[in-house]
Amino acid sequence: MTADQVPAGPAPATGPEPAARRTDGLLVAVARMAPLGVQLLATPFVLERLGPGAYAAWALMMTTINLLLTADLGVVGIMQRYHGVARGRADTALGGRITASVLLVLGALLVVVTVAGPWISRGVLAVVTVPEAVRDDAALLFRHAGTLAVLQLVALALSSYLAARSRFVAMAVQSLAARGVLAVGIVVALATGSGLPGLLLASFADAGVAVLAGLVLCRRHLLREVRRPTSRAETRELWAYSWRNQLSAVGFVAQRELDVVLAGILLGTAALASVSAAAPLTAAACLAPTVLLTPVFTSLSVRAGRDPGSLPDAGAEAERGWLRLVLPFAALALGVLPFAAAEWLGPEVDGIAPLTAVLAAGFVLTLAGNARAVVVRAAGRPGIETRSYAVYTVVKVVAGVLLALAGGMFGLAAAGVLASSAALVVLLRGSRGLVTPGGGPGRGAVLGALALALGTAAVSWAVQHVVDGRWTTLACLVVVGVAGGAVAALPLLRSRAGSSDE
Secondary structure, three states, X not given: OOOOOOOOOOOOOOOOOHHHHXXXXXXXXXXXXXXXXXXXXXXHHHHHHHHHHHHHHHHHHHHHHHHHOOXXXXXXXXXXXXXXXXXXXXXXXXXHHHXXXXXXXXXXXXXXXXXXXXXXXXXXXXXXXXXXXXXXXXXXXXXXXXXXXXXXXXXXXXXXXXXXXXXHHHHHHHHHHHHHXXXXXXXXXXXXXXXXXXXXXXXXXXXXHHHHHHHHHOHHHHHHOOOOOOOHHHHHHHHHHHHHHHHHHHHHHHHHHHHHHHHHHHOOHHHHHHHHHHHHHHHHHHOHHHHHHHHHHHHHHHHHHHOHHHHHHHHHHHHHHHHXXXXXXXHHHHHHHHHHHHHHHOOOOOOHHHHHHHHHHHHHXXXXXXXXXXXXXXXXXXXXXXXHHHHHHHXXXXXXXXXXXXXXXXXXXXXXXXXXXXXXXXXXXXXXXXXXXXXXXXXXXXXXXXXXXXXXXXHXXXXXXXXXXXXXXXXXXXXXXXXXXXXXHHHHHHHHXXXXXX
């Protein structure tokens, strides 16, 4: 089942056309960003209704779930990649065996984490700072975090199958149905004063609907193609891929969650509340374009199954397009996001604007390398990405502890910049042979992005100091971001207009 074997059957298309791929990317963005989007939209209201202490406990529960989402032995990570390979070979039986094995592992994992719930709760509370007033409710949240995480893993596995089959509309429907239930549950919990237990109930409803919707949308595959697990030889290959993918997944989540974990261990409640509010928001905003790479991953995985020799050129093309998008986006994130985050999160938490600015600098460095990470995954070489994440984690923990003790939450955020830089260097050096060289951004594009960042930052600062009213200021900052995006899009529109005239 190695990716360098060429299928004997008919060769399917290597991927969607550019216009279809953009639509697919938007659908994936909706599906992947909806869970975190609901959490971020709820953040100021949870802060206002429950206070920083209860909010910190809720945010830590979400962080615990995200960390446990990586403890799946890498099985969810293989779903999209190997279903894409099976699709490239027109081998539905292989896809059925992969799904059967994944669901068996997740079923066993669900039993383990449910039984281990009390120990997970005690372990979390032993290392993080939780206000005494909400400690009992926090213990309840952490006790059920593992069960919630594995239910979400089952839903994510089914969603990954849909993505591998290019069923992106169904993928978005599954996510939006569950997130709609989550949003309603949060509103009810806050309106009725049920507090953290009410938010826990909303999370269970979200996970349950996500699993049920996934089962319904994948019913034909589950009923007709899932017959038995993979063979021993197939399992060995899947395991070799999955354990490396597992390590990559731990590093992937470490990029997004280590700030909150380290803040919970090293900093006081006020700083923890600020980091817990700013870090997920900054990560979500800065890394949001990453979801657009899911259709690209599907296309590259199909190509790896059909024609591995063409993968370096396809990877280089994907990376060039990615960098054209990332440069102006990063400029807008650095120029507008810190001021918008401060207005959105409100006065209940301190130091949000400078904290967000430093966090964003690290996240946009990560964003720049995400296309290369997708290429190495599609090539069946996740170990390269794993090494970069290992470097990130070591640098982040060591530098984070030292800088947090010296500079508080701002020092902790600065450690992310160092870690992201080191990880990017390792990723690029390790994957040189997998991508055709050349095609990086020119000096003009870099200078243009720098000018856009400085210009939007200056305008955003002026808006924050001149405009009165939190929501009015936020609306004006949105306008600044939209205007900056329009300016960034002008060169692309002109080049397309010129090419269409030729």
